[in-house]
Amino acid sequence: MTSKDNAQDEELLARYRRAGDTDPAAPSESVRSAILAESRRVAEQLAKKQHPFDLSRPAANDARWKITAFGTVGAAVLGALLFVPRFWESHPPAQGSSASSIARIAEPAAKTASADAAAPAPKRESISPSSPNESLQEVVVTQADRKASKPSAEDSRQYSAPAPSNPPSVAQNYARAPPAASPAYSGRAAQGGALSMSADKLARASLVPTPASLQAAAGLGDVRQAASLLDQGVAVDARDADGRTPLMLAVAQGRLEVVRLLLARGADPNAADNSGRTPLQQARAGNLRDVAALLERAGARQDVAR
């Protein structure tokens, strides 16, 4: 091919291209739109292939892991709420735990003791031997009031007296009285007293309510134990092998508080043991004037012979 032929070829192509530029031939608009729409669709797919997480739609991508994370946490919390109570039901805390038991017992007592701390001091029982008559009256009033809820023929004796407007409870009666000269002690009594009362209640609850227990408590002068045993139904005049009643044992040991308690609970002041000896005879033989006076006020007679 010569250079002339090449020039003619180039000139022919140039003429064709000039003619082509004047040609209005073009694809239809629908075809153009379809092509560009397809290109955008494929581009979106290709972009996702390049970036598994679509960076142009962070919220949409966040939702995936957020749903997974929050769903898992929510399921765990829901499971815990559903199953933990069942676990506690099948595995309750140890019942023998002294702390929890004391806490449960102490709760009402603490309320009572708190009320005591706030209440006027004269309402509390005084066991001071310096005023036996007043003390006896307080005890008699207290017991008479207690038994007013379950009256019996025995209770209708001379121990009846006007009931206080706010009768003290058993816990109040036998709680340790704080020293009157120590006002600061009242605060501790509201707490420590309540706890000690709870421990006492627990100890009393563990006692075996038998006549021998009552006789032992009477001889030792343990007013609280004796009261507890009586509350549990132990006969107040239960006798031992020698025919002695708890009252006789308390008189023999000079336990004025126990004597007062037993008389208030209806102990027979004229009962005699197997040798025919009465509590009043015992008191006089032992020169226990307070005890003898208490017995006499309860109806004890010197001339009793059984």
Place this chain on the structure above:
Amino acid sequence: MDLSQETDENLMMRFGRGEAAAFEFLYRRHELRVFRYLRRSVKNEASANDLMQEVWFAVVRGAANYQPTAKFTTWLFTIAHNRMVDMIRVNHRLQSLDAGEGADAEGSSLLDRLAVDGKLEPLAQVQSQDEAAAILNAVSQLPAEQRSAFLLQAEGGLSVEEIADATGSNFETVKSRLRYARAKLRQLLWEYA
């Protein structure tokens, strides 16, 4: 970077990474050339539009696997040529296939050779039109293989070797087709020279 400064191959690579704008720019750059090639090959507006959509859909869907081992235009016009041939085969409108015994290896039938000899009537038709219309009309009168080769060179800017690859022909055959096509066009357009 300004997309107008990018080569065809880079634009295609960027589209393969999901940049729709890169493809749009590439499409605008080659839209009319591809359509003119198809339009003048099949001589039918509707068929050209159908082919146009098929060709560019093929380009779009091949973007994920596109590798710039050759010029983008070579790949593009290869697709266009193959789609065009497929359509013509289906419609039995490819004259060279219909020519049967009358066509030689260059796709030039006896009738074509006579035309080159200036013994046929189209020249009279060309004389009644302006030069542009005459040129386009002359191209449309080329035998299919010659026309296709000429259009691939004129519209796609492909070399003889690239045309040979695009059409699946050997180098010498393409060279011969182009020579016959130019000779006939010169014959048809001598009055406008």
